[in-house]
Amino acid sequence: MTLDWLPYAVAGWVFLAGCYGLVTSRHLVHTVVCLSIVQSSTYLLLLAIGWTRGGTAPVYADIGRHRKVADPVVQAMTLTDIVVGAAVTALLLALTVQVAKRRGSVDPRELRSLEEESREERAG
Amino acid sequence: MRRQLPLVLGVLGGAALAVTGFRALAALPGAGHVPHPYGERAVADAFHHDTANAVVAVTLDQRGFDTLGEELILLAAAIGTVLLLRRLTAEAEEDAPHEYGPGEIFEGVRLVGYVLLPVTLLVGGYVVLHGHLSPGGGFQGGTVLASALYLAYLAADHRTLERLRTAGLLDTAEGLGAFGYVAIGLAGLVAGSGFLADWLPTGTVRDLRSSGTLPLLNVSIAVEVGAAFVLVVAKFLEQAILVPREEAS
Numbered sequence: 001m002t003l004d005w006l007p008y009a010v011a012g013w014v015f016l017a018g019c020y021g022l023v024t025s026r027h028l029v030h031t032v033v034c035l036s037i038v039q040s041s042t043y044l045l046l047l048a049i050g051w052t053r054g055g056t057a058p059v060y061a062d063i064g065r066h067r068k069v070a071d072p073v074v075q076a077m078t079l080t081d082i083v084v085g086a087a088v089t090a091l092l093l094a095l096t097v098q099v100a101k102r103r104g105s106v107d108p109r110e111l112r113s114l115e116e117e118s119r120e121e122r123a124g
Numbered sequence: 125m126r127r128q129l130p131l132v133l134g135v136l137g138g139a140a141l142a143v144t145g146f147r148a149l150a151a152l153p154g155a156g157h158v159p160h161p162y163g164e165r166a167v168a169d170a171f172h173h174d175t176a177n178a179v180v181a182v183t184l185d186q187r188g189f190d191t192l193g194e195e196l197i198l199l200a201a202a203i204g205t206v207l208l209l210r211r212l213t214a215e216a217e218e219d220a221p222h223e224y225g226p227g228e229i230f231e232g233v234r235l236v237g238y239v240l241l242p243v244t245l246l247v248g249g250y251v252v253l254h255g256h257l258s259p260g261g262g263f264q265g266g267t268v269l270a271s272a273l274y275l276a277y278l279a280a281d282h283r284t285l286e287r288l289r290t291a292g293l294l295d296t297a298e299g300l301g302a303f304g305y306v307a308i309g310l311a312g313l314v315a316g317s318g319f320l321a322d323w324l325p326t327g328t329v330r331d332l333r334s335s336g337t338l339p340l341l342n343v344s345i346a347v348e349v350g351a352a353f354v355l356v357v358a359k360f361l362e363q364a365i366l367v368p369r370e371e372a373s
Contacts, residue, residue, distance in 0.1 A: 004154025012145050016138055023134030050163070053156035058167065058178035061258045061330060065171065071163030072170070072178035079183060080194050083263055083349075087201030090356045094208040097363055 007048030015041035028096040028106040032089060039085045043078045050074035173322060174329040175338060176257045183261070184341045188320035192305060195348060199302045202352035209359040229278065237279025244272040248346075255342040256335040262345025269346060270353035277361075294351045294358075301348025308340050 014037060021034030050071035056063060058072035100106045152158070170181035183191050252265030308320070315323035327334035 002154065004156065005150055005152075007155040008149035008152060009146065012142070012149055015145075016142055019134065019138055019141075023130055023138075048155045049152070049158050050160070051156055052158075052160065057259065058163075059257075059259055060171075060176045060178065069163075069167065069178070071158075071160040072166050072182050073160075073162045075179045076182035076187065079179065079261075079263060080190065083194055084197055087198050090205045091201050091208075093360070094205040097360075098208055 007051070008045065011041045011045035011048060014038075014044060026107050026109065028099060028108060029093070031108060032092045032096060035092070036085060036089055039081070039088075042081055046074040046078045046081070171329065173335060173338075174326040174331075175335040176330045177255065177259065177261070179259075180256050180261050180338060180342070181335070184338050185322065185335075188309070188341070191345075192309065192320065195302055195305055195345060198349065198352055199298065202298060202356055205356045206359055209363060234279050237275045241272060241275045241279060244268060244275055248272055248350075252342055252346040253339065254332070256338045257330060257332065262342040263349050265342070266346035266349030267353055269350040270357070273350075273354050274357065294355050297347050298351035298355060301344050301346075301351060304344030304347065305341060308337055308344065312337070 018034050018036075018038030018041065021037065022031060025031040025034060047070075050073070052068055052070055055068040055070045058069040058075065060067075063069075096106060099111065103111055105111060166182050166186060167178050169186060170176075170178040173181060173185055175181040175185065248265050248269035248271075250265075251260035251268055252262055255261030255265065310319065312321045312323045313319050317323045322336035324336040324340075326336045
């Protein structure tokens with residue numbers, strides 16, 4: 001029995017686990033962390049696709065030109081992915097700080113849109 | 125009911141995604157047996173430009189233009205974060221007399237900070253400068269260098285970092301890093317090879333002086349990434365340690 005599909009299944013599992021966290025989240029910092037987990041599933045998928053059986057890292061500092069290596073293209077994409085992910089996380093956390101300060105709550109279920117808020121203010 | 129709605133939708137969507145997604149993944153060729161036509165060509169091109177690290181060759185040489193976009197995303201995110209958190213600081217300062225929070229640091233932490241600081245700086249510099257030869261590069265090295273500044277912050281005190289920040293050094297480094305990348309690209313236009321195309325002799329593969337402009341690009345990226353990380357984390361720390369004087373005492 002081969003386990004060729006296992007790396008893909010792990011990526012899918014991490015993706016779904018992150019989505020579950022996003023849906024049930026009760027704290028915005030938790031939501032942001034779940035989003036990074038969802039994103040990290042894409043790293044796993046990319047690296048799994050790039051992996052070659054018997055291959056090593058695509059860095060030729062100490063190996064010969066014709067050694068079997070993993071695909072450098074998907075690894076470079078993963079690098080881009082990580083950098084953009086860090087940038088997004090920083091921005092979202094800064095927004096969370098603002099939300100906590102201005103709305104007094106970081107529970108996504110208790111946050112209402114500005115429209116609803118102003119409508120209730122007018123009614124009350 | 126309204127509260128349950130996201131959960132119900134999430135479960136339904138998740139189940140649908142699980143079924144279709146796992147079917148799609150099952151149809152992929154097994155891990156380890158995927159053909160890599162682009163990977164092989166990327167490696168050939170990396171050798172053509174005498175770059176030992178094929179990943180850096182892809183990021184900075186073959187996809188140099190994309191990496192420019194990536195750098196600008198990072199710059200925009202750093203600016204956005206600093207702006208979002210700057211207003212809060214101003215508010216807090218208006219509200220109450222404040223001070224920067226308790227400065228009690230364990231001697232052990234201080235010692236570890238002092239010991240690790242030079243090591244981290246050395247490793248960071250190495251990772252940046254050898255990016256085209258061994259695993260590493262500007263993004264990775266820049267992050268290591270940024271963490272060195274935080275060791276200094278732990279070992280000395282936040283005022284050191286504060287002085288660095290208020291001197292505008294970090295903002296300048298942030299801008300210079302991004303500008304450096306563009307400038308190296310534009311130099312290619314002047315030299316006649318094209319925007320972000322190699323215009324320096326590529327040297328010998330596996331030599332420190334190889335890969336043409338890639339080491340220069342790595343350095344400019346490291347400056348930008350390091351400055352961005354220090355700026356952003358400093359802003360968050362400011363939020364954490366900015367305590368009204370009444371509460372602190």
